[in-house]
Amino acid sequence: MEQVNATNPTWEPNGYLAGWVAQKSIVGQLDDAWRVMLRRYDHARSSERTICAVDERAWRKDSDGYSACPSGQELPVPFPEDLALFLVKLGYVTPEQSLALGYDTTKILNDRSTARETETASYEQRMLQAWFLLTRAGECVQAQRPSSPAEAISADRANGLEDIVKVLQSNNAGKPTAVRVDSPQAGDLVSTLTFYRGASGLRNSSATAAERTRESEMTPCL
DSSP, X not given: OTTSOTTOTTOOXXXXXXXXXXXXXXXXXXXXXXXXXXXXXXXXXXXXXXXXXXXXXXXXXXXXXXXXXXXXXXXXXXXXXXXXXXXXXXXXXXXXXXXXTTOOHHHHHHHXXXXXXXXXHHHHHHHHHSEEEEOTTSOEEXXXXXXXXXXXXXXXXXTTOOOEEEEEEEOTTSOEEEEEEEEEOGGGOEEEXXXXXXXXXXXXXXXXHHHHHHHHHHOTTO
């Protein structure tokens, strides 16, 4: 360990330490190696490893069809915790050895699973009520400013402008799912925003297939 050139710009200390601790655990030097790791690991890079707070069923697909953890839902994982899980998963150490180091990997994974299910349910409900805009690339993005038709209308009224609002689609309960807001601009121009309620993949799991199909036909963001 002492012979490693830490000044080498290509050297990634945490990656090296992970392999080094794994090898030391094989020869019965886990405790000593772990203490060295705690002193030497790069705290600035400790949060580079992340997990998603919501289950993959709530991930959104981009215009290319790739799914990714939604923005704002990534959680940093401390390097020592990540390393303990890595060592147990690959069989370098036992869960009991990890517990002796201060990391109950079984509890960590169980707690993560419980938290993920809770946050996923909450996230799905938030997204079902949120408003989205359709980009030119055909991708639905959550509306920010304005975040809803009502906010767009209120902002324009505050500036002395009166929008033309048209409800394009409503669901079976009569709740608007697609709303177009035409805002007057200088030179007789009009700025148009079409809002869609609800995010792709976040439909009510209790709805029937026919109901989900009708919802999908109402808005391209479903």
